[in-house]
Amino acid sequence: MTIKNRDSFLDNLAGQLGRKRNTKGVERPKWSINPQHRVLKDATQDELVEVLETQCKEIHTDFISTDKKGLADALEEFIDKYHGKSIVSAGGPRINEFGLAQLYEKMAADGKDIHLWDEEKGEENKVFAEHADIGITFSDITLAESGTVTLFNDKYNGRSISLLPQSYIAIIPKSTIVPRMTQATEKIHQQHQNGQLVSSCVSFVTGPSNSADIEMKLIVGVHGPVAASYVVVEDA
């Protein structure tokens, strides 16, 4: 781990600014105005779900709201819709918490190829994800305004799960829904201040992949998933 050429480079910048290098003690000022805090400021959790649902139409994403009991059915419905035979899912404690372990067992018994992301499996994780029909992850923080799921990628939740398969399903615990990106970045900032390690990859995912590079016509699914759906689960 190296840093090269830093001093001459930064000395030059300071010189251009007409002063000596500032190596410590720069404080962020209090910004004169903070419009980002006004967005959906007083919305209730149910109102945020509504905002999220409406935004899903804009971003070509299927939406369903259910409770823990209904989760298995909802997932199966989407898996059928996407003709899912092989499925890669994030692992970790929430698999049991939301009863997914049983569902996956049942689906495996029905002949589906299920792969739980696991550090022990090493390179195989990526290889499976590359050929999977569907990737499933939980959302860590969900942004109602933009219809975005925030993923703190880690050893249970590889970057590839929400990226490489043909379709993507995000399970959104209702309590994770916040007004907008502001609350997510604030939380990351706080965690960092408290000495917690920021995830090596924070992915803000908003619907399926798309491009308008050919005559400004929308093409859905260029490098990432071609289809995406969100399942909001009551978890209070």
Place this chain on the structure above:
Amino acid sequence: MTCFLMFMEVNVLKVSFFITCMCDIITPEVGKHAVELLERLGCEVDFPVAQTCCGQPAFNSGYLEDAKESMKQMMRAFKDSEYVVGPSGSCVGMLREYPKVFKDDPEWEQPAKELAAKAYELTQFIVDVLDVEDVGARFHGRVTYHPSCHMTRILGVKEAPLKLLKNVKDLNLIELPIKEDCCGFGGTFAVKNSIISGEMVKEKSKHVSETRAEYLVGGDMACLLNIGGRMQREGKYVEIKHIVEILNSH
């Protein structure tokens, strides 16, 4: 008319008229209508003959020092004026930029600030200073309005001309498509980059035609001469009118 008369009795505003070099030489009727209108609205209008050009042609071309010569003359000419009012968003916009141009100039910074503070575009003056939105005008015809760039973006006057036009009786105002787009005039741009300027004015001309308006109205004569000159070249009939010509019709 009663309200105007009352206005006159209590508060006679002294206005120094800033004609702009273009209206002075090419379209003096704009100035005549403006003077008549201001007088009808109760102002006492004078014309300081020492005024020349706001300096914009040189300033926008990068000739700062040459531009300043003209600007200083303008500050001298309007030194004793109470209000300076002109029929152009662009030229008045230039006067308002003087404090930036003469920033830290020991002799001219103060006069620049003084002139900028009392300079108004005509419709801006009528609406913001005289507090009048209905000048009692009547004009029959299909009219479309081009909001010139410097009027709206440099001077920040967007609403005043429309407020006044909406109160003109019998006037049928039709929205110009992509109205906020530049007509391609841009001062010396029209000459230095005549190919691009030509493309821009062709597009504007097309949009004006689409409105089927009989009259193209605006607050900057240079833009109107540009668009009108193009439409005339294309054999399209539309009459260009400075907004003051409409406001002074009855």
Place this chain on the structure above:
Amino acid sequence: MGIKISYKPYNERVKEGVDNSFMQQAVASAQGRFRSGRQNRADELGDWEDWRTLGEEIRTHTLQNIDYYLQELSENVVKRGGNVFFAETKEEANAYIQEVVRKKNAKKVVKSKSMVTEEIGMNEAIEAAGAEIVESDLGEWILQLDNDPPSHIVAPSIHKNKEQIQKTFAEKKGYTGTDKPEELGLFAREQLREEFLDADIGITGCNFAVAESGAVTFVTNEGNARMVTSLPDTQITVMGLERVVPTWEELDVLVSLLTRAAVGQKLTSYVTSITGTRLEGETDGPEEYHLVIVDNGRSKILGSEFQSALHCIRCAACINVCPVYRHVGGHAYGSIYPGPIGAVLTPLLDGYEDHKELPYASSLCGACTEVCPVKIPLHEQLIRHRQIIVEDEGMSPVSERIAMKGFAKWGASPAAYKMSAAAARPALKPFSRHETIKNGPGPLKDWTVNRDFPLPAKQTFRSWFQKR
């Protein structure tokens, strides 16, 4: 390729642009969509001006303390297992990247869309180091196959139509399908998926780097930056030195401004922040990470009257509202940075000599300044460039200089003004018919190429006023 993309003279480039009616139509329609998208996103917030104010404040503060924030950034990247290289020139940046390529014995490098790597001509450097480089942004990939430079900083292949793209795919990649965008897109997906899986090194640009934690952020819709940062084992991020933000909280504001101003989206499909190398137990993401911070002329802008040009977050809102850009297209600017921001930045980064026409390629309508999400006074900076070209560089035409000296005398003397005002009509009378000039002399000649000009009035206003 570098910042300069053409050796043709300016006038020729402009002529090619205005004669290319397909390109003009494509650009006009794209501008229309970008503009309404941006406007809708601004309007729905209801306090867009407050957002711009905050954006400007953040950028101003960060640039004033850029040395501090870059130091903090570099320390945090190293803490997370990365290497940081500060490159003063494009040569230094390329040499460092070449060294990584050689050390890894890389055969294939895949990259996501990035303006700074275009600016430093990185692709050629990587090829010189013996590796193949593959663009993975759909638009950039099309251009790479065609050996064509980008013409827009967000939508690089805006000037090409689907028939041209179909032909390129057929000739270069054996494509046999139709010209339907979806089918072309699917073909690109399949082709590029293989490239991602094969690549030894992934390279991205950087939209924003968060100083407090060392995270670099990529904003895309296609997901190519996610691919590039998830699959290859070695990852290089190349960033212009001005791309830093103090904390995650400012990242939120600038990303929000960027996606709304650029493409009229609340957020793009993917906003991805990666920090250093993969952590223990993780099975994707890079095992080796390099951050290359590039100056390449930026430091000269710092502390100058053009400093706010470094506020730019590359949203292209100024390009999307520019009527000049609409008619000439991106290639006419002769720079990878076209439009108003290109006309401001290019002479600063690459000198006036090759780009002295660019500051004049604007009617100074101010549409750019009005939409800029971080409040760069673009049209004022263009005027300032013109002043430097005229007064410091002495690059303006002699005839123009003489004319402007005349203007100064005329404007400073009411007597001279009055005399010439009265003389204008008689002087122009011979060129007129029915009070109209169709083929004028001197500067009027260029005017009357495209439109008529009225003969000056019989009596000037001042003469009328004095006699009334």
